[in-house]
Amino acid sequence: MTHLWLRAEQRPNEDRTGLTPDGAARLIAQGIRLTVEDSGNRILPTAAYRAAGAEIAPAGSWPGAPRDAIIFGLKELPEDGSPLPHRHIMFGHAFKGQPAGRLLLERFRTGGGRLYDLEYLLDEDSRRVAAFGYWAGYAGAAVALKCWLAQRAGGQCGPISAYPDKAALLADLHAELARELSKGTPPPSAIVIGALGRVGSGASSLCAAMGIKVTKWDKAETASGGPFPEIARHDVFLNCILAMPGTPVLVPADLPGQPRQLSVIGDIACDPSSDFSPIKVYDRTTSWSDPALRVHATPPLDVTAIDNLPSLLPLESSQDYAAQLLPSLLSLDAIDAGVWGRAGAIFDHHMRERA
Ligand SMILES: NC(=O)c1ccc[n+]([C@@H]2O[C@H](COP(=O)([O-])OP(=O)(O)OC[C@H]3O[C@@H](n4cnc5c(N)ncnc54)[C@H](O)[C@@H]3O)[C@@H](O)[C@H]2O)c1
Incomplete structure (x- = not known):
């Protein structure tokens, strides 16, 4: 069973999310296990995710998530250098030679995890499936x-x-x-x-x-x-x-x-x-x-x-982006195929280039 873990954003002024409570209910109805971290700044209240059937975890607890959980957030992780053993869905800003991105890729290398970069979730015609x-x-x-x-x-x-x-x-x-x-x-x-x-x-x-x-x-x-x-x-x-x-x-x-x-x-x-x-x-x-x-x-x-x-405009941004992304999240059981397979291949390519 796919286990998706929505983390709390830690960046200042970041109140957006890539998943609404309605989307959470759809994922759960499809058999995906969903954990949502509590967050003081997410524009949509934690209670609405709980009402949708999600399990609630403390903010920032994702490093202790089960190893098979897929961690989902929008912006950067705390830059503490820790190895990243999980699969992460996020904007990594790591594939164009950005200094912080290089460090992020190193953390994936040492941890054995994988990055599915939201900027590189592409359909068959190489168009982004979701954008802000x-x-x-x-x-x-x-x-x-x-x-x-x-x-x-x-x-x-x-x-x-x-x-x-x-x-x-x-x-x-x-x-x-x-x-x-x-x-x-x-x-x-x-x-x-x-x-x-x-x-x-x-x-x-x-x-x-x-x-x-x-x-x-x-x-x-x-x-x-x-x-x-x-x-x-x-x-x-x-x-x-x-x-x-x-x-x-x-x-x-x-x-x-x-x-x-x-x-x-x-x-x-x-x-x-x-x-x-x-x-x-x-x-x-x-x-x-x-x-x-x-x-x-x-x-x-x-x-x-x-x-x-x-x-x-965190409310409209979140609702719009989450609606664009939801069909892809609903296909997460097949993470090696389609949009996820292509994003994974892009990550592998960059890791090989840096090896
Ligand atoms: N500042 C922010 O917070 C923020 C947020 C999102 C996107 N962006 C940036 O905004 C830019 C546009 O993103 P988008 O999602 O709208 O892209 P898009 O591909 O949807 O649209 C780009 C448009 O620019 C046009 N264009 C390209 N070259 C042109 C030229 N020489 N003359 C006139 N028009 C030209 C294209 O035809 C297209 O209509 C990107 O660089 C993106 O990274 C910034």
């Missing part, structure tokens, strides 16, 4: 708009924190925007690039919900390779493309000093250290405590580039 992109786009557009509003008040965006749900985020933004527009300020215009993708759809939806005029571009509109003076004619640019070799430069390094209407770049794709990043005016991510990086003083140009945006 839509709500990242939604939240990222909201933060960019907050940056624009803060500029209108002569400042920079202050600390942000998670919203209980999307309605609370919209109420907050609507109130702020209405205050600004009541002074006679024209509403901002926005351009979303990568608009046909998951992140771009979410960013476009937030703009629509706020009544903001949005220009939507995807590959067809950037096929010329640039330059793209249209970007600087919008107030807010929301970058939502998956950058790769050949991605054109969308914001050149000299743009801040040029005449422009653009005052906020929301780099929702958020890959500033990549050589392929299409935005050349900044080099580091920003954070919840300090969301905006001022890259030019007068007129102001702020970049916001936060790498854990879906956590700002």
Whole structure:
């Protein structure tokens, strides 16, 4: 019998989960044994998992789980160097040479466990079966708009924190925007690039919900390779493309000093250290405590580039992601086949490469 163990997330500001109580009930009905760790910050209450029939364990008790349990969480494990003998389902960030990822793989090697990386759960057409992109786009557009509003008040965006749900985020933004527009300020215009993708759809939806005029571009509109003076004619640019070799430069390094209407770049794709990043005016991510990086003083140009945006909307992010992932979890009895088999093979490949 497959035994799935949902661990409590230990990262600060991480209230999301990849399994809802409804999903838990489905897994249990299918004969999967389910243990759920209690968690003080998970957006969905432990009591609902208990009511669904899950066994409840203390937070962080997964190292003592039976050896055949499959440990499931989203983000990183405590970095204590301990060997990892279990099978783990999580975002490992371990296959692109990241320093913390190398250590994680070493822990699997010494423990004999296996990583089924959520980023590499792919269907037969190599498309991801589950991703958080839509709500990242939604939240990222909201933060960019907050940056624009803060500029209108002569400042920079202050600390942000998670919203209980999307309605609370919209109420907050609507109130702020209405205050600004009541002074006679024209509403901002926005351009979303990568608009046909998951992140771009979410960013476009937030703009629509706020009544903001949005220009939507995807590959067809950037096929010329640039330059793209249209970007600087919008107030807010929301970058939502998956950058790769050949991605054109969308914001050149000299743009801040040029005449422009653009005052906020929301780099929702958020890959500033990549050589392929299409935005050349900044080099580091920003954070919840300090969301905006001022890259030019007068007129102001702020970049916001936060790498854990879906956590700002943990309820919707969890519900959406869990719904996408559940069909794969329901097939966990066949962990050597299909989506799990492919993810396992990717792990094996990286372990062999590092041997
Ligand atoms: N900041 C965060 O918290 C966060 C969260 C999730 C995803 N992301 C990142 O956002 C990016 C997009 O993710 P996604 O899930 O939406 O990917 P996706 O594949 O669903 O969408 C990417 C879109 O970009 C378009 N695109 C690619 N190259 C382009 C180009 N040169 N010009 C115009 N459009 C182009 C594609 O056609 C596609 O529509 C990724 O880099 C991802 O890692 C960031």
